[in-house]
Amino acid sequence: MAMTIYDISQKAGVSTATVSRVINGSGNVSPVTRQKVTAIIEEYGYIPNAYARGMGLRSSKTVGLLCADSSDLYTARAVYLLQQELQANGYESLLCCTGFNQDVRQDYLHLILSKKVDSIILAGSHFIATSELDNAYIREAADQIPIMLLNASYDHPHVYSALCDDYAAMHEAASSMIRSGIPDILYLYNSKSYSGLRKLNGFQKALDENNIPPSMRHILYYDGTPDSIESISDFVTRAAENGHTFHGIIGSDDALAAGGIKYAQQKGLRIPEEISVIGYNNSILTTCCTPALTSVDNCLEVLTHQLVHTLLHVLAGEEMPQKVVFSGKLIRRDTTLF
Amino acid sequence: MAMTIYDISQKAGVSTATVSRVINGSGNVSPVTRQKVTAIIEEYGYIPNAYARGMGLRSSKTVGLLCADSSDLYTARAVYLLQQELQANGYESLLCCTGFNQDVRQDYLHLILSKKVDSIILAGSHFIATSELDNAYIREAADQIPIMLLNASYDHPHVYSALCDDYAAMHEAASSMIRSGIPDILYLYNSKSYSGLRKLNGFQKALDENNIPPSMRHILYYDGTPDSIESISDFVTRAAENGHTFHGIIGSDDALAAGGIKYAQQKGLRIPEEISVIGYNNSILTTCCTPALTSVDNCLEVLTHQLVHTLLHVLAGEEMPQKVVFSGKLIRRDTTLF
DNA sequence: TAAAAGAATGTAAGCGGTTTCATATTACTT
DNA sequence: AAGTAATATGAAACCGCTTACATTCTTTTA
DSSP states (O other), X not given: OOOOHHHHHHHHTSOHHHHHHHHHTOSOOOHHHHHHHHHHHXXXXXXXXXXXXXXXXXXXXXXXXXXXXXXXXXXXXXXXXHHHHHHHTTOEEEEEXXXXXXXXXXXXXXXXXXXXXXXXXXXXXXXXXXXXXXXXXXXXXXXXXXXXXXXXXXXXXXXXXXXXXXHXXXXXXXXXXXXXXXOOEEEEEOOOSHHHHHHHHHHHHHHHHXXXXXXXXEEXXXXXXXXXXXXXXXXXXXXXXTTOOOSEEEESSHHHHXXXXXXXXXXXXXXXXXXXXXXXXXXXXXXXXXXXXXXXXXXXXXXXXXXXXXXXXXXXXXXXXXXXXXXXXXXXXXXXXX | OOOOXXXXXXXXXXXXXXXXXXXXXXXXXXXXXXXXXXXXXXXXXXXXXXXXXXXXXXXXXXXXXXESOTTSHHHHHHHHHXXXXXXXXXXXXXXXXXXXXXXXXHHHHHHHHHTTOSEEEEESGGGTTXXXXXXXXXXXXXXXXXXXXXXXXXXXXTEEEEEEOHHHHHHXXXXXXXXXXXOOEEEEEOOOSHHHHXXXXXXXXXXXXXXXXXXXXXXXXXXXXXXXXXXXHHHHHHHHHTTOOOSEEEESSHHHHHXXXXXXXXXXOOTTTTOEEEEESOOXXXXXXXXXXXXXXXXXXXXXXXXXXXXXXXXXXXXXXXXXXXXXXXXXXXXXXX
């Protein structure tokens, strides 16, 4: 059986209060007592029970990380970065993946709230703007603890967010492609999340500004599984066969764009001479593709850092901006001429 | 301030014990009382404090997921699958990424133990066999709770594992390549972990069985960052310039193999006619590459499922096998002739 | 119909910490 | 040297929940 603070206090010949003070570095403890207690703790490898601790204190020093699918390239990286930031600041991460089934989200939220996490970070914006139902859950949670949104935004006094200006970034990507002489672009997206819609809007804005006629607009929603590049290229192939003609492909993430590259290769189209491709997220897929994929970097490191920074200050009771926006950046590689 | 079980008991006009019984479905409660209490709980959206609960009960219903880097493609998937399995069985996952700095691992282990997790799953085998130090930590932890190893193995009564026979799988991959007429293979690996070494041994076994002379053995350890395919292809290029000649490349993971593909393309070598490539893990990178990468599937789904299955039974006090081994499978795609 | 068994509920003692408050030391003052 | 302030420590309440045990109220059973 694991040791308790009482065991330690007995062995050290002091009270539990004193041991507690030593552990927490709080209050006044004489150097000699401190030394003695520390030695006992070391000797027996005593580790305080965080549950018992969390009861007395207000904080559990744990943050819930909620996402749909943590194995998704983008989310995985986000989760990792967040976890690292949190850990560096003494917080643990309770990972919770909901999958894409809306019905079960409330359960997860409850589960996570029951653990008395100090905050919940929603990584991946699937939760926001997707459904009014989700929003209700978020409000419920936000009434109790601060909620942090990665790359999403929500209007509530206890909801904070750090996001990339996907609208502007996608607008720039599309504008660059159009400017390079490609007016007919196939836009592939697979998420109707907050960021997904912002990207789409940025793309459309670029079309509008350049007076691209409806006949040259090819905006397709890909609803297949995101883990197979082949099924994406098949999807594009079908689109081409169904009358869509395009000389550029922009994907709302790198996997979609990679599917576009696959399609072009199967069709024997030279990249970027005959067809250009742009991805989004600047993930490892970009350099795995041949040719290497031009992609938008949405500065995930900066976002996660900012989000945790904000969280820590909020938890410390400080006033913080509800929303911080950074800009993305087009990383030019070999699938574009510009 | 959040409600407590006491608040609920007052509103329902019963004792906290009765409320507790209703919540846990334990003991005898009259239907009418149950109904009344349930209604109050619903009305106020009461969520029991899991910390207080974990104190009374022995179990915290939480499992620690320890890994080096959860954003790594393989680990990310493992973490996701494990988390899903655990969640489906009422357990939460405390994610803990140590990075590759050995010095800090003990801290993480302490942190995780202090949360009184019911078990710790080590995902990714970086911990085992890498250092005697790590092993000491594992033993320390295993003395308190069952430790589960994904794709690793360790001899201790409280350590259980599910693993893929990487030795056999890599042996088969290498043998296939040699049999197809390629005796000079460049073997790239980047981890000296338990599974990393087993793969290497499997590869060497194949060389030995086919009497491949030392001059045709090219086994290189890549110690760069695993997130850039380009730096891997540069690495291979340097190797080739330094006198290594090979007509096949086998990577101990898909990223390394992808780097091999990149190298071949830069050099203008036709794949698979002039050079064959095999990866490992059968990740999304396989279909992202051009040509699509032949890779070993190490049945991660099966492993994670088995591991959680074992864990649940162990926690239920049942006797379970310490070690369960599955076989990997070579998935043939377009970077090999066979 | 009284005794025994069973169901429903309450009381209160933990679980392992933190922290307030009281007390006992020790250290300064003047 | 006596009085005061500061420091060191312990006793005990409390955090929110579970549960063993006690108690009360119903049913059975003989």
